[in-house]
Amino acid sequence: MKHYLIKTPIINPIILSIGPVSIYWYGTIYLISLTFALWYVKKNLKNKKIKLKKIEIEDLIFYCFLFMIIGGRIGYIIFYDTQTTMEKIFSIPKIWNGGMSFHGGLLGIILGIKYFCIKKKKEFFEISDFIIPIIPFGLALGRIGNFINGELYGRVNTKILVSFLFPKARPFDFEIAKKKPELLIIFNKFNNLPRHASQIYEFLFEGIFLFIIFYKLKEKKLKKGLLTSFFLIFYGVIRFILEFFREPDFQIGFIFNNFTMGQILSIPMFFLGIYLITNLKIKK
Numbered sequence: 656m657k658h659y660l661i662k663t664p665i666i667n668p669i670i671l672s673i674g675p676v677s678i679y680w681y682g683t684i685y686l687i688s689l690t691f692a693l694w695y696v697k698k699n700l701k702n703k704k705i706k707l708k709k710i711e712i713e714d715l716i717f718y719c720f721l722f723m724i725i726g727g728r729i730g731y732i733i734f735y736d737t738q739t740t741m742e743k744i745f746s747i748p749k750i751w752n753g754g755m756s757f758h759g760g761l762l763g764i765i766l767g768i769k770y771f772c773i774k775k776k777k778e779f780f781e782i783s784d785f786i787i788p789i790i791p792f793g794l795a796l797g798r799i800g801n802f803i804n805g806e807l808y809g810r811v812n813t814k815i816l817v818s819f820l821f822p823k824a825r826p827f828d829f830e831i832a833k834k835k836p837e838l839l840i841i842f843n844k845f846n847n848l849p850r851h852a853s854q855i856y857e858f859l860f861e862g863i864f865l866f867i868i869f870y871k872l873k874e875k876k877l878k879k880g881l882l883t884s885f886f887l888i889f890y891g892v893i894r895f896i897l898e899f900f901r902e903p904d905f906q907i908g909f910i911f912n913n914f915t916m917g918q919i920l921s922i923p924m925f926f927l928g929i930y931l932i933t934n935l936k937i938k939k
Contacts, residue, residue, distance in 0.1 A: 658813070660849055662820040666803050684800045685724075688793040692716050695789055699873070705785055715771050719786060722767030723760045730759010734916055735904050757794070757894075758920040764790070780880035787886045788869040795862025802854040809851025809900045811838065818849030827905060853901035860893050880935050887928030894921040 671678045696712050707715070731754045768786060772779050801807045808821040811831060825847055832842035842848055868889065872882060895918050903915040910919055 658849070659817045660820055660845065661817065662845075662847075663802070663805055663822070665805065665822050668804060680803050681800050684796045685720075688796050689716065689720055691792055692720070692789050695792075696785070699788075705781060711775055714775075715768075715782065715786070718767040718771045719764050720767075722763035722770070724763070726763020726766065727755040727757070727760030730756030730762065734759065734920065735907065755797070756920075757797075758917075758924070761790075761924075778879070780883055784873075784877075784879060784882040787882050788866070788873050790886065791862050791865035791869060795858050795866065798854045798858035798862055802852070802858070807854055808902055809853035809856070810902050811848045812851045812900075813838075813841070813849060815851070817852075819852045820845055820847040821850055822847065824848070824850060824902070827902075850902070851900040853897065856897050856900055857894075860897060861890065865889060865893070878935050880931055884928045884931040884935070887924045887931070891921040891923075891925030891928065894918070895925070 666680075668680055669677045670680055670683060693713070693716055696716060697709075700707060700712065734756050736754070764786070765783070768782050769779060771777065772782055805821050805823040808819070808824050811828075812818045828842055828848040832838040832848060838848060865886075869882065869886065872885065898915045898917045898921070901915065901917070903909055907916050910916060
């Protein structure tokens with residue numbers, strides 16, 4: 656069976672520079688996500704049994720976005736950056752450099768919602784269920800950013816019909832190829848090893864698939880908290896499975912010889928979702 660290899664180009668992380676001002680792909684993606692979140696919430700407000708004023712909507716999105724950025728950057732440093740220094744801690748606001756943890760960002764969103772609920776005297780699950788459908792859209796855009804940057808690429812793939820060559824993986828590919836003669840032949844030919852496009856898999860399943868699911872579920876009359884619980888379960892399962900196609904972070908490698916940090920962090924999400932469901936009185 657013929658194997659198709661697609662070489663991913665090295666794309667400049669800067670879209671445009673005007674004098675000292677540079678526009679980054681990452682920054683643009685977050686701006687699009689923020690704009691979509693504001694539009695989506697305002698558009699769907701009238702379809703929800705939730706009372707929020709325009710200023711409250713803007714406050715809610717602002718808190719969620721701010722806490723997500725802080726949580727995502729801190730989460731990356733705690734979970735993935737094994738060589739943390741004071742310089743890296745001060746680089747937390749530099750989202751254009753990459754290095755965001757979804758699980759840290761999710762914790763940030765939870766804290767942002769909690770802060771909003773305390774300040775505005777709202778019920779947590781009422782607000783979280785309202786926000787949940789937005790998250791997969793942001794995830795989808797984030798995975799596009801990962802693919803553009805050639806980061807978070809998949810594991811070596813020599814069996815599935817289509818594979819990708821990621822230039823940024825080249826140094827690690829050589830180390831892997833040295834251990835297996837059949838891979839060394841491929842590396843010598845392409846100066847790379849064929850890999851899964853895990854960013855595309857995640858774009859499709861974490862992003863598009865979950866967005867469609869929760870877009871449909873939000874129209875159902877569900878008990879408060881169920882939508883939040885379902886997201887924790889669905890994302891936890893999908894992320895755990897997709898991590899089998901994704902290369903572990905080189906600075907961490909495998910945990911317990913088989914699992915990645917992403918899988919370890921997704922397990923508590925799943926069980927938290929199950930716990931929340933079992934503690935909700937579900938109406939027929």
